[in-house]
Amino acid sequence: MQIKTSVCLLWVLLGSFHSWAQQHTLRGTVKDVQGRPLSGVTVSLKGETSSTTLTDAQGQYSLSVKEGSTIIFSALGYRNIERPLGTSTTLDVVMETPQASPQPTTSSQGVARTNVRGPSSIYGDSKPLWVVDGVILDDGVDLSPDALSSSDAKLLIASALGGLSSDDIASFKVLKDASATSIYGPRAVAGVVTVTTRKGTKGTNNITYTNESTFRMIPSYDNFNIMNSQEQMDFFMEMYRRGNFAYETLTNRRYKGEFGRMYELLNTIGPDGSFALENTEEAKTAFLRAAEYRNTNWLAKLFQTGVMQNHAVSISTGTDKASYYASASVLSDPGWMKFSHNDRYTANLNANYRLSSKVRFNLILNGAYRKGRTPGDVDPLTGKVSSELGLNPYSYAINASRTLDPKAYYRYRYAPMNIFEELENNYTDTHVGDLKVQGQLSWLITPKVEATALGAIKYQSASHELNQTEYSNIAKAYRAADNLNMLKNNEFLYEDPYDDFDVKRTVLPEGGIREKSESFLSGKDFRATLSYKDAFSEGKHKLQLLGGMETNDTYRSKDWGRLFGMIYDLGEISYFSYEAFKQLQESKSSNYYTVAHTTTRNVGIFSNASYTFLDRYTLDGILRYDGTNKFGASHYIRWMPTWNLAFSWNVTKEAFFPKNTGALSQLALKASFGVIPESPNAPTSLVKIMGDVPWRSNTRTRETALKISEPASHDLTYEKKQELNIGVQMGFFHNRINLALDGYTRYNYDLIGRVPTQGLSGNILRVGNVAEMKSYGLDLSLQTQNIKLKDFSWTTTLIYAKNENKITKLYVDASISDMVRGSGFSKEGYPVSSIFSIPFRGLNSNGLPTFADSDGNTTVDGLRFDQRENLDFLTYSGTTIPTDVGSLGNLFTYKGLSFNVLLTYSFGNVLRLPTAFKANYDNDALALPKEFANRWMQPGDEHLTQIPAIASPYQRDQMPNLQYAYTAYNYSDVRIAKGDFIRLKEISIGYDFDKDLLKSMKIKRLGVKLQATNLFLLYADKKLNGADPEYSTATTFVPNPKQLTFSLRVGL
Template sequence: PATGQFFLQNTSEARANYLRAAEYRNTNWFKELFSNSIQHNHSVSITAGTEKAQYYASVSAMYDPGWYKKSDVERYTANFNANYKLSSKLSAGLIGNASYRKQTAPGTISSTTNPVTGEVSRAFDINPYSYALNTSRALDPNTFYTRNYAPFNVFHELENNYMDLNVVDFRMQASLSYKPINKVELTALGAIKYAATTQEHNVKDNSNQAEAYRAMGTTAIRDRNNYLYTNPDDIYALPVTVLPNGGIIDRRDNRMFGYDFRASASYNDVFNEDHILNLYGAMEVNNTERHYTWFRGWGMQYEMGEIPSWAYAVFKKSQEENSQYYEMTNTQERSAAFVGVATYSWKKRYSITGTYRYEGTNRMGKSRSARWLPTWNVSGAWNVHEESWFEKLSPALSNLTFKLSYSLTADRGPSFVTNSRVVIKAENPWRPSADVTESALYIDALANEDLTYEKKHEFNFGLEAGFLDNRINFSFDAYTRRNFDLIGIVSTEAVGGEQSKYGNVAKMKSSGIELSLSTVNIKTKDFTWSTDFIYSYMKNEVTELNTMNRMYEYLSGNGFSMVGYPRGSIFSIPFMGLSGEGLPTFLDQDGNISVSGINVQEYDPEKLKFLKYEGPSEPTNVGSLGNMFKYKRLSLNVFITYSFGNVVRLDPIFSNEYNDLTSMPKEFYNRWTVPGDEKRTTIPVIASKIQNKNDANLKKAYQAYNYSTERVAKGDFIRMKEISLGYEFPSNIIQALRVSNLSLKLQATNLFLLYADKKLNGQDPEFFNTGGVASPMPKQFTLTLKVGI
């Protein structure tokens, strides 16, 4: 604008200078988009009371400017607790807490899965982590480039395409206890809860997403831009914009209100100092009401006083697509339960406990046997250290307890599954012309009167032991479980119009062990060194499955997996090497070796046997190791976590097409480049235009490579989770400052990985990148000052 000329001259020299600058540019996107920030967390608590009344109140405020841009959070909380002794027999309690959270996040929309290739994508994705990981370092962070046929700069987009989230949470609980006699206590408890969440996605006027809806600068762009609208009633119509002015506001509101009530009675007695009996009975009812609304406003002019300016074409287009611009949903969940517990103990040596619970909920099937479910638990313990002869083992063996239990427990399953009765919804049927509309009712889900709880039989054995005056404490638990009536999607014969629906479709068995070891290694007057070690092992296997999954579910690790394998198993497409042109080849579902013959929608169990089982997506071995060192008033804690036994899918970085905005990871150094390279590398070629033209399904081949046996790594890791240093100030300083206590603590968390599979190439084994607002856990350094007055 200043000179009336183009920024770059159309000469060889100008083009060479421009490209040379890009060649030597090395933008560190992580440094540009991520930064160190200081998080503030302040809290004040007050305790007061008398013999007849005690009070506790606290307030706190937290502000986190965020690890990356547009990720700041503010949270304010308040808590109140009061207990009253109204008489020797009557007491009351009141507990209340409230919180408010205000948060900003990058603008994001739901991800979609390509049914042909299995590729998971998210339109207009501006997730800072994904952008930093996948964007070319040759780009200038201060320059606008072209994306979706419109100008794009990630910093500008984050400022003009973001979400505002507001969350309010409130709960109030009151209780009343009455003791008619010393051994009996009657209690009534009531609580109300309220939560409201508001999410506003602001797509401002000049954002790339808004500009994409009106990008039609040339005929080529007009014909290729899928966000434009072509009037089907006019055979001569050209694509036009449905957003000529302004941006888009997308708002979602969730509101929940509920109440809980429980009445209980307990009886506690001791007979002849040897027999202890505890009885407990209760009934409870719960009610939760949820209200959801969604609205999308087109043409919101953020820069013109926030006045909408919409085009009628957007409504015509929506009617023709049979899509809505607002929604409302109301749901209500009710439940009731009756509980009984009895415990008997003899001389504190032997004890046995029995629990019985009978509950029902409107989420389950209408059949009485499905909606109402009895569950129970029987457990016993032997405190060996209470035996008279145990003293002979002391102090080498300080205490010893054996525990045993067997139970039937249940879970209501996923919250969105509720088809106890036929679900009838309204819709506007699709019509070829927008001026012909009508409303209709349709069956969204057939009734499943026998839909029942997910159940589990569990047998447990455990022991607790202490050695050398409890300098060493050891606990061990072993369990075996039999899960049945697990809820999932079942394929039907579609007699009632449904090809698939949710039902009780699977059985599973699992077993595992859990152990912990705590030791005081050194203990002197001024120095103490203690160690805590935790280890758990778990394995499971699907034993029955009355449904069929697509190949994609097996590749991604979703669903129930296959019979005979763990839940959430990951399977891979067998990679068969590169072709003479550098293209990946695979063993496909028909037993052939092909380039693009993989069908991720295949669901025939026989044809899916060619997939290779890689391992479970969930770790089988997890635990931690902590060491605490104390010297006088100084303490040092070193805490390590570990996980083994699972596999992870490497990031899907391979595609049949790339553009100038895409980064090239280290794997591309070893890619196929000339004939003969297929003998030395498994990294496919960057496909040429001719190769894409010769094979219209080449995209399927590269997506299959992302899901192949070449793109799997072990999920094993050892992580330095925390190092903290604390100091308790001496009494003379505390007295001089006129405070009751004073301490300081410096804490560093999520520092680094001590071990991980080299094949991960820096990918975090605990993080699954889905775009949107997902990002790995950052390193955090926390300074805490506690003052008591």
């Protein structure tokens, strides 16, 4: 027995010694899906609450770990990430927001998000609900608010929806207040946009052809804050003189620009035996001078002005028994960016049948198919798009230095790369198919009672194929092993962790990489209603009652897989290496395929009562009861009521209202109050247990397991919104002037967020209904008919919306890193997505930035971004969400001629300027913002500029924490700009030919239109240096182009 005890004790001691021996420091960077560093992310060891750290302002962290540990990354508003750890000393992750599975698109243009009345939640994106012909879309639509004010709003909506053409849309309506949105339940908490498609008309036979030809202009560097080549070379030469671009410094870098290329040419021997570049000061100076004056226009070389064509044909006909509307459209887009193209085909049928005098049936069929090719660059180790000098035309054009030669090859990920060759060999093919079948049966039981039943089935199938051929940069990177330094640092090379004498080697000796993602969506919607309408006492009393129920079921699946060793040149044959799979298993990313399935179900019952007296006073009431499976199989909270009361008064019909006076011709008042819940994208209220394959140092010992990804939150419930809305509608001078004004106040409570705990449940951060927020605002719509003659009219339309909010309750354990990030931070007492900044106190005599710290002292590098106490010294810079938005349009008509001018504006938000300043600039391929040209150069400049100096090697040696100073400068109040702008959004001129003239040609309608959109900014903050405030912080989306569209409509 003593021997057994001794053996056990010895075994425990050896195990403890082994664990101690395998302890090491893990470092890495955490970014969001757009490649922006995330600060304040909690990084911890699973099961050890004492081992925790936070990422700094650059998204970087370091943590003492041991082999076999599991690292947890958690941040408010992002999905938690768990990564098993091997022997690696670095681990970079990309965090995603908790949203539904993204649906594939074939467009790379980015747009601003639509917030109908500001944010409805502290975390996450508040998007309105879209309803097409009574059926709710399963996924939100991204469309800028000013798009709904455009004269071509239908075209923009059709483009966003994907399966419709502009001629298919009969009307659309934006619902904002609780009275209008509560009928749709919790999913309408952020507003509703309803779209109605066209139907056939009895007694008509119409054929319409529409052509829209769009010419997109090439972007200009005038709209970007980027140095030209002379300014850039001036900066690079200072770096060169300081030794930052010395030969020994650049030779082994992962990236190389013009200086790195110069060193390569100095060591390259040509066919004639001479060096490609002589190693003389004259030759090197001439080489760099050519780069200085090169001023490469990457935008002109990577974008094109191809004409996008959209052809649509529709047929409308009808009789007493049936009416039909059918349409088909073809869109051919050669691509605004080179090496891309997109095509779309749609077909629609809207049929109405009068089965009897009391029974009607409506059938809607909608089908669409999209295919396209876009440039793509995805890191196989992380599966995310590269953010620094990304290999897509837009990202490359705004990040690549204009000193680079477009014909030359430069090092990228240790391998040679030319952007044009890369775009030919690194691309994504997309195929998307949509089908919707919808039917509605209406039965007029009595003249006062009607029953309806609506059902819809939706399918979507999509595939994305990322092809990275054997000539792509990533394939070359897998084979880059030119010297010992590359062998040591190239993360794509493989070294057997169980062989101490193994030498790094490639796992991709031939071929490239192919990734394929396939997703499928199926949805079923059903709604049944019973309505009653009646009038009493000769119409003095009117009563409308409505009751019904609806269900929604959406199933999503996604399969993804990666293939190594596909040789494209030999007919896409397979030439795989088993070591590629071994590398994946032993690395931080072990998946070479994934499968995901989700099902979302919603059920609701609703009722509506409306009473009108004397056509003047109307009282409405709405009551809904909704349930969802988003909280899981919870017995604590699944159902939630929605209710609303509204009253309106048509003052115009009162006896005392002045008649025919001309001044005030119409007046109506309304008020409403309601409560709407929202089921957020959050973990379930019960414990969340998921399957897993834990990491093991030896792949042979791997096994499946279960893990608790989220503990139970039994008290978790819906987010809720109370809203009071008061409005007035007025008409003046026989309604020549029409005014609609609505004011609202909103109280959001039980908002979901994450709060730090003691970690007794195994999780430091827990989900709960911990926040409250108040909002208020107004919506103004003013339309004036300035001139109204027989043949000429001039109409002006002003739209203005003001939305402000304030968080009244929220507990967070914040650091400096959390509060200063450019994406915004939510704090009690301030608006959602606020930006706080470090107080800047100017440059010192050495050109280094200085700041105020929490004690009121002035410091250079004394700030610590993980500081969590005494943070009141940070200044509030503003919110990232505009508070005042709107548009101003003027429409002139003369007979069949029309001329329209539309301005859009936005005020009230701020932007964090690019965080480009560093203590050490080590990349000679990246572009820099224009303000670097005004940097500190010599003593005394601190009185003339606020741009810090380039730190010298001596300063970096003497001040090991000097990077903190430049990071603090990036997040200081001097690096804040206003996001305000006024934009000339649209100018259009159209002409509808006279109908009498067309009769002889048997044409019912002929119209043409020329429209210019996104023309230029009339006002923006000068600190942006010409950059567009709507897109100045975006690096992965393409701003909407300046474009000319010619439209032709012919009706037969």
